[in-house]
Amino acid sequence: MSLLPDNRGAVADAYDASLDDDVSGRSLTQDALRRFRRNRAAMGAVFMLVALVIAAAIGPSLLPFNYEDLDWSAFRQPPSLSTGHYFGTDQNGRDILARTLIGTRISLIVALVATAVSVVIGVCYGAVAGYLGGRIDAAMMRFVDIMYALPYILFVILLMVIFGRNIVLLFVGIGAVEWLTMARIVRGQTLSLREREFIEAARASGLKPTQIIVRHIIPNLIGPVVIFATLTVPEVVITESFLSYLGFGVQEPLTSLGTLIAEGTDVISVLPWMLWFPASFLVAMLLSLSFIGDGLRDAFDPKDY
Amino acid sequence: MANGTPIFAIEDLTVRFATPEGEVSAVNGMSLSLTAGESLAIVGESGAGKTQAFLAVMGLLASNGRATGRAMLDGADLLAMPPHELDKYRGKDIAMVFQDPMTALNPALRISRQLTEPLEVHQGYTHADAEKRALAMLKTLDIPDAEKRFSQYPHQLSGGMRQRVMIAMALLCQPKLLIADEPTTALDVTIQAQILELFADMKARFDTALVMITHDLGIVAGLADRVVVMYAGRIVEDAPVDALFEDPQHPYTRALLGSTPRFDAETSELHAIVGQPPNLQRLPPGCAFHPRCPLAIAECTAAVPPLTPVAGQERRMVACIRAGEAA
Numbered sequence: 225m226s227l228l229p230d231n232r233g234a235v236a237d238a239y240d241a242s243l244d245d246d247v248s249g250r251s252l253t254q255d256a257l258r259r260f261r262r263n264r265a266a267m268g269a270v271f272m273l274v275a276l277v278i279a280a281a282i283g284p285s286l287l288p289f290n291y292e293d294l295d296w297s298a299f300r301q302p303p304s305l306s307t308g309h310y311f312g313t314d315q316n317g318r319d320i321l322a323r324t325l326i327g328t329r330i331s332l333i334v335a336l337v338a339t340a341v342s343v344v345i346g347v348c349y350g351a352v353a354g355y356l357g358g359r360i361d362a363a364m365m366r367f368v369d370i371m372y373a374l375p376y377i378l379f380v381i382l383l384m385v386i387f388g389r390n391i392v393l394l395f396v397g398i399g400a401v402e403w404l405t406m407a408r409i410v411r412g413q414t415l416s417l418r419e420r421e422f423i424e425a426a427r428a429s430g431l432k433p434t435q436i437i438v439r440h441i442i443p444n445l446i447g448p449v450v451i452f453a454t455l456t457v458p459e460v461v462i463t464e465s466f467l468s469y470l471g472f473g474v475q476e477p478l479t480s481l482g483t484l485i486a487e488g489t490d491v492i493s494v495l496p497w498m499l500w501f502p503a504s505f506l507v508a509m510l511l512s513l514s515f516i517g518d519g520l521r522d523a524f525d526p527k528d529y
Numbered sequence: 530m531a532n533g534t535p536i537f538a539i540e541d542l543t544v545r546f547a548t549p550e551g552e553v554s555a556v557n558g559m560s561l562s563l564t565a566g567e568s569l570a571i572v573g574e575s576g577a578g579k580t581q582a583f584l585a586v587m588g589l590l591a592s593n594g595r596a597t598g599r600a601m602l603d604g605a606d607l608l609a610m611p612p613h614e615l616d617k618y619r620g621k622d623i624a625m626v627f628q629d630p631m632t633a634l635n636p637a638l639r640i641s642r643q644l645t646e647p648l649e650v651h652q653g654y655t656h657a658d659a660e661k662r663a664l665a666m667l668k669t670l671d672i673p674d675a676e677k678r679f680s681q682y683p684h685q686l687s688g689g690m691r692q693r694v695m696i697a698m699a700l701l702c703q704p705k706l707l708i709a710d711e712p713t714t715a716l717d718v719t720i721q722a723q724i725l726e727l728f729a730d731m732k733a734r735f736d737t738a739l740v741m742i743t744h745d746l747g748i749v750a751g752l753a754d755r756v757v758v759m760y761a762g763r764i765v766e767d768a769p770v771d772a773l774f775e776d777p778q779h780p781y782t783r784a785l786l787g788s789t790p791r792f793d794a795e796t797s798e799l800h801a802i803v804g805q806p807p808n809l810q811r812l813p814p815g816c817a818f819h820p821r822c823p824l825a826i827a828e829c830t831a832a833v834p835p836l837t838p839v840a841g842q843e844r845r846m847v848a849c850i851r852a853g854e855a856a
Binding site for chain 2: 420421422426428431444
């Protein structure tokens with residue numbers, strides 16, 4: 225009886241000391257990132273994507289060939305180490321490696337800008353509709369339904385026809401189509417969030433609706449938005465490739481992965497390397513983005529752990 | 530402490546909800562008043578309308594709810610205000626502590642950010658000043674390691690600590706009226722005692738009028754100056770706390786006191802109130818309690834008994850035609 229309290233005290237002190245090590249604020253986001261780092265497939269995908277980004281960013285300036293220059297000594301060359309055209313050349317003697325890297329750069333830029341546009345519009349629109357609810361919500365979501373019903377390709381083509389072919393317009397056009405799904409997801413999340421007690425508490429402390437949306441709703445949306453944004457990126461890349469394939473994308477001599485693949489498919493039986501290289505870059509990019517999106521979804525979903 | 534002019538008064542408050550099955554009256558003609566620094570307990574079974582009455586005052590009713598009557602705070606009618614006007618009072622002059630501290634804090638924001646928010650919104654403090662005040666308030670509320678807790682997220686705090694944070698948040702703007710909706714229901718018994726002590730201490734220190742909504746009579750005895758007993762949306766008895774425990778007038782109050790477990794009593798038997806609380810859509814005619822009342826007579830079904838002063842006792846009212854009679 226005399227020893228017990230002393231003993232317990234020592235144990236409890238040691239326990240308290242061990243608790244002190246790692247207690248400063250670790251948010252849900254930080255927890256999720258920790259889980260993400262343990263996901264091997266997702267981390268592999270991150271390295272792959274970083275490699276692609278670096279290659280697209282600085283690769284073209286390291287190469288001896290420019291993506292638009294013709295090499296008069298090498299038309300329709302297969303990949304070869306001796307000529308320096310490691311990925312071969314096309315019918316005009318342009319280096320496929322340089323063109324693939326430039327195409328990757330353009331596709332990545334389109335993906336990032338269009339996704340950013342869709343996230344900004346989608347989150348604002350969805351959070352406002354979901355939080356206000358009632359008739360305003362109904363009207364706003366019917367507008368989304370109508371936009372959904374329009375064939376988006378037609379929409380982008382109309383934009384191109386009216387404003388002329390322009391790469392900025394391509395970003396905006398794709399982003400303006402992709403935000404619809406984001407708005408729906410964000411609205412659904414907001415509908416459930418606004419019934420939570422902490423939103424009631426925020427109202428009870430006299431915050432205006434705009435303050436509640438900005439300060440309380442949007443921080444709670446980060447998980448689903450980040451996940452959906454990473455899943456939007458591949459979609460945007462595919463859309464851009466499709467539009468380029470149709471001839472509405474970037475203009476020659478500039479190129480994108482979609483355009484390169486379109487050119488490659490025409491000559492697949494005679495110059496197959498013109499298809500395989502850009503296609504494998506696109507596949508690598510889409511796969512790594514999808515793995516990252518999946519990894520984030522798992523990391524942000526506490527039910528899985 | 531319980532004298533002076535009222536700072537807060539509810540007059541003839543009625544709350545109705547439109548449901549697909551018809552209209553439901555959650556609160557019927559409720560009137561009460563509070564003086565500065567007074568603490569009032571609202572007691573009643575689930576569904577008696579205690580919470581809805583004060584959600585209505587705060588403008589937080591569900592979208593199908595409608596409140597009529599008046600809720601006067603310092604001469605301004607809270608019920609008549611448009612929402613943006615009400616925002617100037619909510620969180621500043623009138624604050625609320627919610628039942629479940631587990632869900633009433635935003636999980637994505639640090640404690641510091643949630644505490645400083647009302648100060649920055651209502652009193653125009655700079656962020657640094659607001660942080661200083663908020664941290665000082667946490668220390669006042671005896672939160673151990675306040676600096677560390679301040680930078681943490683809600684899920685890193687225990688239930689009792691979160692409820693302290695909620696109380697800190699409510700007190701930071703030094704409200705004239707603090708509404709606590711079953712603030713200890715979600716906590717375990719030892720923490721309950723601490724939180725109640727904290728409320729008593731804070732009430733004395735900040736001279737805040739306190740409305741404590743509860744179904745726990747133990748809380749009432751320790752903390753309240755006055756008790757309002759509600760049944761089926763109406764006030765059935767309004768009395769100073771000692772008088773209520775000594776000499777309950779309404780049969781429902783008596784039944785409620787009789788059904789509370791007591792450790793000093795000789796028998797271990799628990800008395801339940803027979804029957805069920807009434808369906809709010811089809812209230813029995815007359816006094817809503819008569820189907821369960823041991824004293825009920827034919828006249829009880831004739832009309833709703835009005836809340837009338839009890840003869841010879843100050844500030845004491847009861848709504849029963851057979852008030853005070855023995856069973």
